[in-house]
Amino acid sequence: MIKLQNVEKVYRTSSIETLALNNININVKKGEFVSIMGPSGCGKSTLLNIIGLLDAPSKGIIEIDGLKVEKFHDKELAHLRNQKLGFIFQSFHLINDLSVVDNVEIPLLYRKSNAKQRRELAEEALEKVGLSNRMKHFPKQLSGGQKQRVAIARAIVGKPEIILADEPTGNLDSAMGNEIISILQNLNENGATIVMVTHDDAMAKRTHRLIRLFDGTQVL
Numbered sequence: 639m640i641k642l643q644n645v646e647k648v649y650r651t652s653s654i655e656t657l658a659l660n661n662i663n664i665n666v667k668k669g670e671f672v673s674i675m676g677p678s679g680c681g682k683s684t685l686l687n688i689i690g691l692l693d694a695p696s697k698g699i700i701e702i703d704g705l706k707v708e709k710f711h712d713k714e715l716a717h718l719r720n721q722k723l724g725f726i727f728q729s730f731h732l733i734n735d736l737s738v739v740d741n742v743e744i745p746l747l748y749r750k751s752n753a754k755q756r757r758e759l760a761e762e763a764l765e766k767v768g769l770s771n772r773m774k775h776f777p778k779q780l781s782g783g784q785k786q787r788v789a790i791a792r793a794i795v796g797k798p799e800i801i802l803a804d805e806p807t808g809n810l811d812s813a814m815g816n817e818i819i820s821i822l823q824n825l826n827e828n829g830a831t832i833v834m835v836t837h838d839d840a841m842a843k844r845t846h847r848l849i850r851l852f853d854g855t856q857v858l
Contacts, residue, residue: 639800639831640666640689645698647684647854658684659854662698666833668799671826673842674835676851682835683804685851689833690723690802691715703799720748724793724830728805730785732777732792739764739773742791749796763791767821783814790821794830801825803834807841819844 647659659681687693732741742760767787807815850858
């Protein structure tokens with residue numbers, strides 16, 4: 639489902655060159671739940687952004703569900719992201735002026751669906767994360783765990799085959815963190831391929847496999 643071959647990422651300015659990722663080779667099979675770990679600044683989020691087609695590697699090959707994307711134009715990449723990928727962020731990235739259900743509908747605005755279809759899919763996604771009773775609330779009325787569940791609902795509303803989660807439990811206490819991981823495990827059991835960045839060993843142990851980075855290099 640996800641294949642990275644000899645991927646390198648270099649950030650350059652007029653005075654300095656920083657090697658963020660070096661010779662990364664990863665294969666994630668359909669239906670796997672994989673965690674990425676490593677110290678701060680080791681390239682975890684950069685790697686997730688490259689997998690998610692939000693950033694381009696300096697060199698190397700990326701395949702998403704068999705599609706080699708290095709020659710894709712911006713519109714083609716955006717379409718692939720919208721159709722295949724769902725994103726969960728540590729900081730939730732909810733829009734405070736929109737209700738919960740409207741936040742969840744956002745990815746569907748870029749698809750050919752009408753308002754009724756969008757609302758039905760958003761309500762279905764919120765039901766999956768146990769927030770059917772909060773649809774008309776606003777983000778400021780929710781706890782951190784509830785906000786993250788809204789973010790998960792937004793990530794899955796378009797029924798993506800791949801979910802990318804960047805520290806989804808990082809801003810939550812252990813009880814809420816366990817709830818979020820349980821939701822992700824359930825999504826995985828129902829067919830989603832998941833790649834999760836985490837600092838938490840206990841959370842990583844609940845995934846199928848660990849990829850460990852150190853100074854931009856894959857060590858496990």
